[in-house]
Amino acid sequence: MNEQESKFSRRDFFKGAVASGVAATTVGLMAACSPQAKGKGNDTPLSSTGDIAWDVETDVLVVGFGAAGASAAIEAKRGGAEVTIVETTEAGGGSTVLCGGFIYLGGTPLQEQLGVKDSVEETLKYMTAAAGPYANQEALKIYCENGPDTYQFCIDCGIKFGENLDLNHGVSGRAGIGLAYSGNELQAPYRDIAVPAPRGHSTGDACGKGIFEPMKKTVEAEGIQVVYGANAERLIRDETGRVIGAEVTCDGKQQYFRAAKAVILAGGGFTMNRDMIDANNRFTTPFGGPIGNPNELGTCIKMGQEVGADLFGMSQICYTCFIYGTDTSTAKAILVDKTGRRIISETSYGSWVGEALMANGPEAYLVFDSALKGSFDGSGDSPEFEAGAIAGATEFEAGTITELAEQLGIDPLSLENTVALYNTFAEQGEDGQFGKEPEYLAPIATPPFYARPYGSESAFYTSEGGLKTDVESHVISVSGDVIPGLYAAGRCSSLIYGHYMGSGTSIADCITFGRIAGQNAAAETA
Ligand SMILES: Cc1cc2nc3c(=O)[nH]c(=O)nc-3n(C[C@H](O)[C@H](O)[C@H](O)COP(=O)(O)OP(=O)(O)OC[C@H]3O[C@@H](n4cnc5c(N)ncnc54)[C@H](O)[C@@H]3O)c2cc1C
Incomplete structure (x- = not known):
């Protein structure tokens, strides 16, 4: 197995925002009510509303x-x-x-x-x-x-x-x-x-x-x-x-x-x-x-x-999971499930991708070739994309689609078919399966080939x-x-x-x- 440790750690782009929310709450719980609130609290039973002070x-x-x-x-x-x-x-x-x-x-x-x-x-x-x-x-x-x-x-x-x-x-x-x-x-x-x-x-x-x-x-x-x-x-x-x-x-x-x-x-x-x-x-x-x-x-x-x-x-x-972020070139890859079939147009908004992962998961993979990898790997421009990949997951690499499928435990014939069909779409400039925009269709043809785990557990x-x-x-x-x-x-x-x-x-x-x-x-x- 020719695996390499993924450089794409889960860098959740919402992390900072959520952390600041926690801080705000802590302060809030310690805070007193505004002095504008007048009167004293009491224990009057709520059933006798007429008596409430x-x-x-x-x-x-x-x-x-x-x-x-x-x-x-x-x-x-x-x-x-x-x-x-x-x-x-x-x-x-x-x-x-x-x-x-x-x-x-x-x-x-x-x-x-x-x-x-x-x-x-x-x-x-x-x-x-x-x-x-x-x-x-x-x-x-x-x-x-x-x-x-x-x-x-x-x-x-x-x-x-x-x-x-x-x-x-x-x-x-x-x-x-x-x-x-x-x-x-x-x-x-x-x-x-x-x-x-x-x-x-x-x-x-x-x-x-x-x-x-x-x-x-x-x-x-x-x-x-x-x-x-x-x-x-x-x-x-x-x-x-x-x-x-x-x-x-x-x-x-x-x-x-x-x-x-x-x-x-x-x-x-x-x-x-x-x-x-x-x-x-x-x-x-x-x-x-x-x-x-x-x-x-x-x-x-x-x-x-x-x-x-x-x-x-x-x-x-x-349930949401983004394939692309600021750098949208990542959406040129294909998202396949464990049977080796594409599950959605890869430019779909994250809530559609998340639903597809939930419906077809738990395991799925983003498959691409070295030509595409060269356009986004390590650019750091796509934190949302990194957020989508499973934390600490291994990125697979192989010289052929068949070998890649074997590493993933996917029927090689199925993945080969999927890639061949997608390459035809790319050649024709029309995604006959999911209607992805033509500018996001690129053949998966230049070895080595890669697969990044993108399962339902990456959906927030x-x-x-x-x-x-x-x-x-x-x-x-x-x-x-x-x-x-x-x-x-x-x-x-x-x-x-x-x-x-x-x-x-x-x-x-x-x-x-x-x-x-x-x-x-x-x-x-x-
Ligand atoms: C990271 C992130 C990114 C998002 N991006 C977008 C976006 O770009 N566009 C978009 O449309 N949506 C976005 N959403 C969703 C959107 O932010 C929320 O759906 C929306 O802000 C909800 O507004 P709200 O007024 O209903 O509730 P909130 O904004 O959550 O406000 C509710 C307030 O009620 C207070 N509160 C709760 N219970 C009590 C109580 N019992 N007594 C007194 N106070 C109470 C809370 O402290 C809070 O301040 C995003 C959400 C997240 C988390």
Whole structure:
């Protein structure tokens, strides 16, 4: 066996972001509640709501200060309500501040400015096809129709997008880039369903900070009260079943926050709650680690369930693995499973690759020749690609495809057939199997040949799904009714997934339905 130790250690490109999230939480747990919170905690039983001595009284109480909570709070305040946000950490930001900085929108002034032809209609066609039938179709329509307005909201908050267009596939924010293809727009069949357009509006290398910090400044400028180090534990209802507030732990003390109009749950997903992930995982194959902030524990989902809320889309956990990164030439290789067959177009967005690995795994290999290896090996330009490869895995090398297959334990005939077919596609300039773009078709013909292990355990996961809401962001009960006084937005809720359609769809969803929640909560009667 002619093996060589892989130089491609798992250099998870999200590692730094996650580490900073841990630090923020530690500070948050030690922090006292803001001095703005008045009154004393008490132990009044929640069943006798009339007797509760409220510590804080407001119109709209928002739980969680990420993109969804900030958007909801801003709109509720602009709608004339007094608004209080409770945030368990010291600084807020959640997964929003850790994110790649993409916001997925179509028909915006930035697209026009950069010469991109796009529209709400084409965006909706792509989103509908990519999300699949499981997604709430009405919600997708609202998301897309609101796109230009969502963009304006971002600009008004002070979010700055880069000034340049990237016509390649974008994965993470890069200096100066304002617009990139951040989904599967260029892939078959999507490119035939909707005119492809770059819709990933990017804050460049400012990433998630470029989104959250301007939002935070806007919240402060609007005079919205934010109570940090305040962990919401339970919702409080009155005798009619209406949600009227929440029990919040501040500095180790129980406090009662009254919301005269409504409570908006915006505490993020359940990525970091392994029990919830295991309970909703739809695959039997092993997978990699979580990507999120440490407080993505599903607490808002549980709080909603305790007052009778239904759930939606919990099993749509997103498994992601990128074949390419800043250097997209790695996508010229082929991804084969243990039977030696290609399993997907290699330029597919990471959530499609992750799903393919989960469905065809656990073992898969990225196969390439020395001509291609020369174009990316050791360049260091593709941390996402390195992140995708299995940690500490051995890279295989052989003089022929037959020998390579033997090393991998794959039927040589099968791998030879796959490579021969792919080489025909490369020669003809058309991928007859998966429709990969012609510029990513290159023959695998120059020995030695290589295979890099790329199994399902390199797929990281994030939760999708959460509290069932309607398109007005009301939380819906298991009996199908609106729970009075309760809204939810962002990753603790779920409307638009389906399959994860690309980078930026989550933040855009948080803003769209967070704003709707805020507007409707402000319009409630106190
Ligand atoms: C590394 C990474 C990169 C990503 N890149 C992108 C991208 O480029 N584009 C995109 O669209 N999406 C991206 N995502 C996904 C996106 O960041 C999240 O889906 C989104 O930020 C969720 O926003 P949110 O407001 O729902 O929750 P969060 O931003 O997580 O905010 C929730 C807040 O609630 C607080 N909280 C939780 N429970 C409680 C409680 N009980 N009481 C009080 N406070 C509570 C948390 O501390 C947190 O601050 C990325 C995610 C990660 C992890």
